Amino acid sequence: MVYRLIVATVLGGAIGIERELHGKVAGFRTHALVATGAAVFTVASVHIFEVYGSQVQVDPGRIAAQIVSGVGFLGAGAIIRSQTGIHGLTTAAGLWTAAAIGLASGLGYFQAAFCGTAITLLVLIAFSWIGRRIGARDV
Numbered sequence: 417m418v419y420r421l422i423v424a425t426v427l428g429g430a431i432g433i434e435r436e437l438h439g440k441v442a443g444f445r446t447h448a449l450v451a452t453g454a455a456v457f458t459v460a461s462v463h464i465f466e467v468y469g470s471q472v473q474v475d476p477g478r479i480a481a482q483i484v485s486g487v488g489f490l491g492a493g494a495i496i497r498s499q500t501g502i503h504g505l506t507t508a509a510g511l512w513t514a515a516a517i518g519l520a521s522g523l524g525y526f527q528a529a530f531c532g533t534a535i536t537l538l539v540l541i542a543f544s545w546i547g548r549r550i551g552a553r554d555v
Contacts, residue, residue: 417459424455424521427533428514434540440507442494450490450511451518454483458522480519487515510540 428451429444436443461479468474491508513536520529 420459420521420524421452421455423526423529424451424518427451427517427521427529430533431510431514431517431536431540434537435507435510441504442490442507442511447510447514450487451514451521454487454515454518455522457483458519462523483515483519484512487512506540510536 425448429448431451432442432444432447435447457479461476465474465476491511494504494508494511496503513532517529517532517536520526520532
């Protein structure tokens, strides 16, 4: 169980480092905490299902669904609309992805968590470079 939380924290932090290096408001600590929180909720949900599943009707998927919903509020807080346009959309998507990676880690789906992190970093780093080359706007 502890290993799952550590993996979630490290992988979420890796995404956050990229955001931090680009001066975004939600950086290393925020992404690490979102991933860790999602993993804790997931581990707790699975544990409740394993311990009490036969005694009460428990749906471990409900907590996962609420993680997605809760992170949506964080993402909404990261998005800022101003006269110059919309800012923070990529950071909000990064927070959402960090939660998904935390959820996968909490379930022990490490291959999905590591692949998800690698793909996320590829999108944030390489796609940003490609976007600048073709003149795309980053929001």
